Amino acid sequence: MPSTRLWEAERALPALGLINAGLWLFCLTVVLVPLGTVALYGLASGRLEELAEPEVAAAAWNSLSSAVLSGALAVLIALGLVLVIEHTRLPGRATLRILALSPLLIPPFIGAISWIGLFGPSGMINSAAEGLIGRPLWSIYGGDGVILLLALHAYPIAYLLLTAALARIPAELEEAARASGAGSRRALAHITLPLLRPALISSFVLVTVSNLADFGIPALVGAPERYETLATIAYRFVRSGTVDNSVELAACVGVVLLLMVAAGMLLIRRFSRASYALEPSVSRAAPLALKRPWLLGGTTWAAVLGITALPLSALLIQALLPAPGMELSWENLSLGNFSSVLESPWAAEGTQLSLSLALGAALITGVVGLAIGTVMTRTSLPGRSLLRKVSLLPLAVPGLIVAVGWLLLAPHLGLYNSPWLILWAYVMSFLALVVQAIEAPLRSTSPALEEAARVSGASALRAFSDVSVRLALPAAAAGALLVLLTAVRELTISALLLAPNAQTLGVAIFNLQQAGSYGSAAALSVLVTVAGLLGMGLITRRLHTR
Amino acid sequence: MSSVRFDAVDVVFEDGHRALDAVILHIADGEIIALVGPSGSGKTTLLRSLAGFTAPSRGRIxxxxxxxxxxxxxxxxxxxxxxxxxxxHALWPHMKVGENIGYPLRLAGIRGGDRRRRVEEALEMVGLAGMAGRRPDQLSGGQRQRVALARAIIHEPRVLLLDEALSALDEPLRASLRAQLQSMSRRLGLTVLHVTHDRSEALAVADRIVVLDQGRIQQIGCPDELMERPATGFVAQFLQDAALLHGELRAEGFRCAEMKLQVPRESISQPQDDGSAADSGGSRAGVLAVAPHHVILSPAEGDDAQGAEAEVVSSLYGRHAHDVEVSWAGRRLRGETVGWRPAPGERVRAEVNGGVFFSGGDLDEQTQGDHDQAPEDPQGDGESVQVPLGHTGGSQ
Structure with a gap:
């Protein structure tokens, strides 16, 4: 109830007004200005017609088709897994769920490197197939590989959305169908699936939009077959000197992407409004009875292990083999790749740069996100809901556009080729992670908590800091840690903004892979992944033990 | 339109909890049975095991x-x-009212005009004629529950299961739907199993009532039987808010030593009345269940404080009789007064003029303890808290 908010009567409180003004200034400069710059340069440069060239048109088509197909595939995979794992009494469901969600924790370009280890020209499965049937089984390079990898990377998001939607369907709805004479399959088809439809559509659109501008997967898997998307073509424009004023052209590409993203967001809004009003459930959802649990269980285990553990073990083996395609035997395994990576000066530099950038971004987004999150949920300051929208906007903006925006701003700021540019781009991209992390726990606590502090004698500002800010602190810390982990492995922004001689971890892995040093790329990927998993474990432990 | 039998049914959940324990129940064709009991007594489990959502670990249904x-x-x-x-209600939000009701027919392969006609008939029967085109979220709570009822009876079920079907509705609506439910079941000759936590609803609607506690059937009987001859102290306590007093039954009557209470023999009924033991002159230890209408309260006249050893703890207004709770020799008893309403704190004269005697000390102390904690005397407490609050409010 906003009318009972604590700050209603104290809008004039100067300290809070100052904070509000500061937050607005921050969001304007860090979020809106770069976005506006992309739009302005893209539209005002008058070079939009240059995009009509066949290669750009083909790239746009590739972006759109790969995003749509991978979105549909991801939702299908997620739906199948959700029904089996969350809607039955399959043995080992908890472990299956964790495994099925694990791609969330692995950056897409590392996933791509793992799959190349399986289905690349000299990948393990293709080598084995060559020995057995005399030809490679399937090459991952090309459009089909891009679509498959995008889907395999994105399905966990759809899984989470569908699980939440399934949990909201009261068990009685299926039970009523059963009592009306429907078998469990018909109850699923007539009741549960139609009720999941809004969630299916909105997760499809969300996955499609986020896959539109992915850079790592098409760059690593599509490029060898000359399969270009808008993201890779924009990267090529920026990196190559052949096009004059290449960044402007990249901005034009960015505008096209932005329009696609905006259309997708409008679709999501439309479909999230169309969802059904469901009563809160009285009883827990009734799982489907399985006639042959071991059959379905075995298939599911095999499928989930195949799309999660298999590529990761391929990555590990690739890291342990001195050269790709060598026979897998105990004598051949060595830690040579790891030691050469750890001893190399560029790896140390990359780690140092990535860590300091990520720490900086975590610190800034943590503090600013905490302020935005608390102001927007616990006060009635004017414009707070708009502030929230602005701060969450970059969630939908692809890293490519963020990077192009800062590239365009760089000459005006005098920050060309400087790590500071990357830092601000990271802050723009990841601020929303912290705001989101804070929002959920704060919204679920009652405003009566602050009112109780006021009644106990605390001043308005004191109640705000003692109650609201304190309540939000753990969530802000967890959000900042998430930013740290995400930023350390970031690829798209760093790849576009880095000075030619500098490296971040993501760019180092990317360059190694492109240069054909598969063993070193895999070794560094393994190290980054393991460190990331440990960090994630730390966050969840922290959140659970509270 | 069918009979139902439970033969020594046990339901044990995965965590070892025994939800039903050797339940034996025969329901005749066309009978309306109400299942009552405190929460966790197993009444919903019994219903769900007949439905088939829960499997018995032993026995047959x-x-x-x-x-x-x-x-x-x-x-x-x-x-x-x-x-x-x-x-x-569990209406499917993605289907119109008519589709909801017609769904069982759709599954049975009945289509076209036949289905439409039967949906209209069912809607008419629950008083919602012409509403087939509405969406469930356009209906009020009572209308939704009536749609759910129409959906449950449209395919002429062998047994109609009601799982707290009226509990989510507000009072006046609930009463009218209760009446409608009963007359409709009679007209269609439905066999009905009705789970409810509302005792008066069970007594009002059912032919026979099954009282459950801790997974065991305590008593099965028609409303009169249950009210006049409760089989156990628990049933008397649960259905009538009876207090359970420990004491001895002798030839002249019931004596409770700690309360200096004497109830004449002729006004005491015994469910297991074989007429032998008590009349042989011996005395038996046991429990007297005293329902509120057996607790007679009268004003203490003048300064005759001698007999007035009960103190009023709470006094709630009632339409037919006021509901008065007294503290009497350390025990809480509920009684009824007609014509006058004592104030909390007032001392009144109390006597017990009847009850049901259960011999043997086998009544577990637990149910006794439950009742001792039960009185919440909202009014008494409310009074004592409100006074100081009012004072501080005024002085500020």
């Missing part, structure tokens, strides 16, 4: 002499021919 659940075999829910109404 049959409908029309045909076994539907046993430890070896279980007929799927959809093949049992049931109708079911849930507490939260």
């Amino acid at each position: 049959s409908i029309d002499e045909q076994v539907v659940s046993s430890s070896e075999h279980s007929t799927a829910v959809e093949h049992r021919g049931l109708g079911m109404v849930f507490q939260q």
